[in-house]
Amino acid sequence: MNQMNIRVYENIMGANEAWAAKTKEFLKEKRIAMFNFIGSPGCGKTALLETLARYHQVKMAVLEGDLETTYDAERLHQWNIPVFQLLTKGGCHLEAKMVYEALKDLPLEGSPLVIVENVGNLVCPAEFDLGENGKIAFLSITEGEDKPAKYPYLFREAKACVITKLDLLPHLNFNLDRLLSFIKEVNVSLPVFQTSSLQNKGVKEFLNWLKNYQ
Amino acid sequence: MNQMNIRVYENIMGANEAWAAKTKEFLKEKRIAMFNFIGSPGCGKTALLETLARYHQVKMAVLEGDLETTYDAERLHQWNIPVFQLLTKGGCHLEAKMVYEALKDLPLEGSPLVIVENVGNLVCPAEFDLGENGKIAFLSITEGEDKPAKYPYLFREAKACVITKLDLLPHLNFNLDRLLSFIKEVNVSLPVFQTSSLQNKGVKEFLNWLKNYQ
Numbered sequence: 001m002n003q004m005n006i007r008v009y010e011n012i013m014g015a016n017e018a019w020a021a022k023t024k025e026f027l028k029e030k031r032i033a034m035f036n037f038i039g040s041p042g043c044g045k046t047a048l049l050e051t052l053a054r055y056h057q058v059k060m061a062v063l064e065g066d067l068e069t070t071y072d073a074e075r076l077h078q079w080n081i082p083v084f085q086l087l088t089k090g091g092c093h094l095e096a097k098m099v100y101e102a103l104k105d106l107p108l109e110g111s112p113l114v115i116v117e118n119v120g121n122l123v124c125p126a127e128f129d130l131g132e133n134g135k136i137a138f139l140s141i142t143e144g145e146d147k148p149a150k151y152p153y154l155f156r157e158a159k160a161c162v163i164t165k166l167d168l169l170p171h172l173n174f175n176l177d178r179l180l181s182f183i184k185e186v187n188v189s190l191p192v193f194q195t196s197s198l199q200n201k202g203v204k205e206f207l208n209w210l211k212n213y214q
Numbered sequence: 215m216n217q218m219n220i221r222v223y224e225n226i227m228g229a230n231e232a233w234a235a236k237t238k239e240f241l242k243e244k245r246i247a248m249f250n251f252i253g254s255p256g257c258g259k260t261a262l263l264e265t266l267a268r269y270h271q272v273k274m275a276v277l278e279g280d281l282e283t284t285y286d287a288e289r290l291h292q293w294n295i296p297v298f299q300l301l302t303k304g305g306c307h308l309e310a311k312m313v314y315e316a317l318k319d320l321p322l323e324g325s326p327l328v329i330v331e332n333v334g335n336l337v338c339p340a341e342f343d344l345g346e347n348g349k350i351a352f353l354s355i356t357e358g359e360d361k362p363a364k365y366p367y368l369f370r371e372a373k374a375c376v377i378t379k380l381d382l383l384p385h386l387n388f389n390l391d392r393l394l395s396f397i398k399e400v401n402v403s404l405p406v407f408q409t410s411s412l413q414n415k416g417v418k419e420f421l422n423w424l425k426n427y428q
Binding site: 040041042043066067068069071072090092119120121122123124127140142143144146147149150151152153165168171172173198 | 254255256257280281282283285286304306333334335336337338341354356357358360361363364365366367379382385386387412
């Protein structure tokens, strides 16, 4: 007979909110801005971070979220970015406690900016507050125009949207105006940045927005 | 005072397994094969279904999983594919009960093949048995070579892997051999199909595999 037929959980979301609040306080005290990068697997989150370090000499620290492997952290390490790897071991999103614990150990001197690169997933990470200043929605143009309507939660929660891989536009059957109008339908006031990390285009504009975000 | 401080759940995974078992029985009785298509948002799951209908006259029915919108179902409807939309309303994966209920209502005469197109997500859908004959892992080459290692659960569970958007290969900094070796590392015996739905390449080989899968 299965004795574990009923599982009892604490109020998980409540606990997450408490850790997120502690993080918010910590960031405020240290005068650090933290942004939470969210998007599909392979949408170009790490590539944008590489471009920020390589071409714009951005001082930042990164908390790198993955299920397995330290590949992305290794990529960032090459550009002398202080980076900590958070492995979820199968989990589909980062939670506030993981971020808080790692944040306290990060070498933050001279890094007024912390980026959390969440697990590649357009759904679950949008639902978890990490105490960040803002969530950033990433979308590669290879994913098609309709994704903001099909995955609206992230685009409603986000403070900015970064469209990636614009360099591939000539090779795709893709209508950029259609994507922009889908974004507007979901979140009319969302700032949108059209970028190519490969060509270092639109990245400066996004960086200026990050620096000036209150 | 919050009276809902403790949440009590039934054994959710247990219930899912029971519904999956009922589905398995139903499919066996009706002599229907059901496959569960899983991959990132915009990786080309719907495009492959369109190509199967358009160029290969495949008789099939589709259960279309999405958080919101009926866009994919509308695309398939144009090709006279019997399609039912399953909306998760924010949920990150399909569960067995939703599939079982819809399956019973689908017009299945002359459709020995049912495809479940899961929510676009490389993580969560891999963990839920829907009673399918096999999960199929989709991966677009625009996502990068390392995804099987970074999201290994799906690639371990899958019975076949469909690599999509091969037509974009000349325009990407992408090493196909590196992807194939990452797949092998995770699941050495996984059959892999290299496809372009746009050019109708590799689709026939995948279809033959589907038809012959026991």
